[in-house]
Amino acid sequence: AQKITQTQPGMFVQEKEAVTLDCTYDTSDPSYGLFWYKQPSSGEMIFLIYQGSYDQQNATEGRYSLNFQKARKSANLVISASQLGDSAMYFCAMREEFGNEKLTFGTGTRLTIIP
């Protein structure tokens, strides 16, 4: 079974609008961490935001926020006021407490911002 599911292969959003990228996960570990990364065409992996399974509040980092719904096992990324430079691949990833520190990635969402 997929541990990380990203159901949106591609999204097109008008500049300055907000966008939500979906991510659901599956784990039986009580302790885990959820990550979002941005990968531009250059290939580098840019860390965006992190949410721990025991964190009471949703994580926020500038224009990025994470809509964490633990009961639904979802960790959607919200980008506010999108910019042209936000066009990239976005990956959701999970680290499980008993997973030897390795990250499991979703299939990614290609976000394109339209001027």
Add this chain to the structure above:
Amino acid sequence: GAVVSQHPSRVICKSGTSVKIECRSLDFQATTMFWYRQFPKQSLMLMATSNEGSKATYEQGVEKDKFLINHASLTLSTLTVTSAHPEDSSFYICSASLERGRANYGYTFGSGTRLTVV
């Protein structure tokens, strides 16, 4: 801080030759390094986990004799693609595990290597 330098960024090699990719931690000690492979428009797939001074742990389906990983020091991990074939053409990226109190909640990535086998 917590930078991993990955080289080369791009390499083209002939079929049957070997290629070495290096990942160096510049300002910290990388006890654990993860090696990923990414085909175009696909996700990162973990190939192996290497710990300094010990043999790498390979994921199921990854040929350990083809993808040789060496982690001989706390600042250097290498991936050697032996007897490369066109199907090995891919984007390879390393990631070092950090103390969780450091940058990015525990991981820093190299910039990746685009391998093309002709």
